[in-house]
Amino acid sequence: MNAKELKAILQALQDHEVGELTLETPDYKLSVRRGSPQVQWIAAPPPAPLPAPTPQPISAPAPTPPASSPTPVPPSAEPPKPDTNHYVEVKAPIVGTFYAAPSPDAPPFVKEGDRVQKGQVLCIIEAMKLMNEIESEVSGTVKQLLVRNGEPVEYGQALFLIDPA
Structure with missing residues (x-):
């Protein structure tokens, strides 16, 4: 040629x-x-200014309680977060638009808490008018959906967290 x-x-x-x-x-x-995927830039709002520190008078340190009395631990305002280190991230293999269901009126492929098998379709990513089914890499339980339906996703972006246990 x-x-x-x-x-x-x-x-x-x-x-x-x-x-x-x-x-x-x-x-x-x-x-x-032909063509390249369009990259959508979203400008983040500027961070809010921090309040100016107020001067604190210098005082003597507070007396420490006796060693024999245990100090009560106040309950945490937020429940402890689950350990996510062992979860498997399912990442976007391409740039495109995330769809949780095969059509707008169909139920989603999976929901949080669903048990999935390796090779099961989790979602669709549309790229250049092609619908690409994204399959689970492991068997396990879907712990978290990290993307909403219709959102643009980037290559390598985490879509799901799956607990393989």
Whole structure:
């Protein structure tokens, strides 16, 4: 294949709005993909200014309680968070739009608390008008959905946390 033939192929792809082409002969293999995923930038609001510190008078240290009396520990305002170190993150393999269900009126593929098997479809990511099913890499329980339906996702972004236990 020479440069003129390659230009003609690329022009035909553009004229007919073909997104991807793979051409294979005994002599060569040519794969062409048009366009690149659009990156959406979302500006974060500026952080709120910190309040100015108020001067505190210097005073003598408070007396320490006797060692024999145990100090009561006040109950925490928030319950302890579960240990997520052993959870498996299912990450987006491509850039696109996350869909939790096969169609708008269908139930989601999975919900938090559902038991999933390795290879089970968890969601769909739409990229360049192609629907890509994302499958579970492990068997386990879906502990957390990290993305909402219809949100754009980036390559490598965590979508789900699965407890393989």
